[in-house]
Amino acid sequence: MTTNDFLPAAAPVARLIQALHKLPGVGAKTAQRLTYYLVRMPEEEARALAEAIIAVKEQIILCSLCQNLTEQDPCPICTDPTRDRTTICVLEEPLDVLAIERTRCYAGLYHVLHGVISPMNGIGAEELKIRELLMRLNGGTVQELVLATNPNLEGEATAMYIHRLVSPLVPKITRLARGLPVGGDLEYADLITLTRAFQGRQAL
Amino acid sequence: MTKPRTINTEAIVLRAAELGEADRLLTLLTPAHGKLHATARGVRKTTSKLGGHLDLLTRSALTLSYGNQGTGLATVTGAEALDSFMSLKADLRALSKALYLGELADTFHPLEAPNPPAYTSFLEALQALESPADHDLVLRSFELRLLDLCGFLPQLARCVQCEEPVLPGGHFLSPAAGGVLCPACKPSYGDALPISVDALKVVRYLAANSLSSSLLVNVRLPLHRELAALMSSLLRYTLERELRSTAFLRAIAQQWPKAEDVPSRTA
Incomplete structure (x- = not known):
């Protein structure tokens, strides 16, 4: 136009x-x-x-460590001495950091990829902040990497790709649990969600 | 003739682009209505009832609703997943191939032009990528079947220039000429690539037979490489561009050449 x-x-x-x-x-x-x-x-x-x-x-600039949007480098989360520096949560977008921070259940650090692998749109791993993640992990202090990309095909592909790359560098790699949403109806759940919900069931 | 206001159809999701606050614009391949665009409202919310049934490369039974005159963009009003291809999506190598097939299907199909055999061919290829079959052969078979069903299959039995039957040895495949060239006619086409007898036999066989029959063929690595290069050249000429997903396909194949190198699922 x-x-x-x-x-x-x-x-x-x-x-x-x-x-x-x-x-x-x-x-x-x-x-x-x-x-x-x-x-x-x-x-x-x-x-x-x-x-x-x-x-x-x-x-606004990108934090040189976590690649999140910030006014100061490193960002307040990366410089916060109370945060757990042995855990990094990998996210697609800066907005995802806000979503997880709102839960108040995570006290580790973040790494923002600024996108997701999308082969059909010509977005490969080199377009994301994966190289920066590998540099952070090379220090050897990180004990757990939480892959929190979206639970759709492109998010899963990105998580699988990163898992393969970083498995020699991090002792523990986890993926956010996938299952039934709060307030949802079982009868409307799709095959993958229901399967994952069963696989991730927990003892009461 | 006005279209019905609601259609029920099976479809495979080829593309999904973000639209508005929480919607997606889907590109669907259906057996009876061809390729369609449809909006899926609110599917990016975690509480969406439709979202899980409309992920990329998912085969679902859909209800699509149109406006009053049966015109405009369809809206997905009902969806139930028939096959989510879970094992395919949990294997990075198979997934890179499935995404390539999806882009190929999306590129070759014009909107609202039904091609039921092409839909079946795509579905069979996705199902084959879930099996322990030769996945590269699945790709070559689908490429040739798609070229055939869309009217772009090159001439393989006779020299496309002099019409003489193709005899063993010393032949070329020219995308610009639209088929095989004998040594005498080759100088007329600068893009002609040499094609071995085995490659020509396999290409002919794959183009003429179903996927299940094609998968019985035993193809060794050097021949696979030759076939991949020939098909890449043919598709690039036909589409006048390289498919975007080929870069990811090649990157995965180069980084993790063996299937066992790639973890089947994240921890």
Whole structure:
């Protein structure tokens, strides 16, 4: 979609529509609605939004250890002396770190891959932060690696690939348990979920 | 003619792209309706009832709903997995091959063009990758069957230029010419690759026979390499590009050349 597609709109408006349309999950209509909302927004709010976007681009960097988004390098989690430095949890995206931190059940370190192996989309292992993970593991202090990629085909493929690469370096490699979700109905469970739930059943 | 508002069909999920907050845009291969696009709403949430039935390379019984006039993009309103190919998905080497087959099927099938034999051929290939069969032979058989069913199979019995029968020895395969060339006609085509008698025999046999019959053929490693190079050249010419998944396929084969090198499942 080009600026010409929004010719009836003034040039700055068309440019903003085009910019918003590039965001994930934002279609042409949503981009138009957001743009006209922003046009009507008080100037100080619009300026604050623009400054927030620029601040994110200027101040946010990748932690040289865990590859998570951070303002300081190393990030607060990597420098926290109370965290368990012998365990690393491998995740696909920075948002996954927030999800696990919310549980308050994990006190180890993280490693963010920034994606997942997706051969059909041309994304291989070299596009991910796997080399950085291997460098961290070469130190020999890590006792457990938790592979917490998503439980779908591409997440499983990535977990299998990393497992093969790091098995000589880490004594214990684990995968997050897969099974029935809280609030779900057994009758709607698919074959793989139900099979994994049975395989992972625990004594009461 | 307007389409029915709801269709019930079996389908294999070829692609799944993230859409919106928690939806996915699926590319499905069906026996009676060909390749279709459909949205699956809310399937990225852990509480989704449909999500587990719609993972990549899963064969499911689906209910697809269209808009009022039976037009627009279908929405998946019901799904039940028929075969999740669990053992295939737990083996990195087999999985890399299955993903390659999936991209091949996706690339060759136009939207809404039913090709039931091609669907059956894809399903049989996935099932064969779960068995201890020669997986490279599964790939070659599927490639040739797909070329045949989509009308791109090269001429293999006679020289494509002079139409003389192919005799043993000294022949070439030219993707640009669309078949085998005899030594006399070879100079006309710069892309012609030498093809051994054994390779030509295997290619002919795989193209003419079912997968189960093809898997009875015993192919040694040097011949496998020749067949892989020939088919890669043929497919690259036909599609005018390299398939994206070939890089992963080659990387896995190079890093872990033997099946026992790859762990079957993560701990």
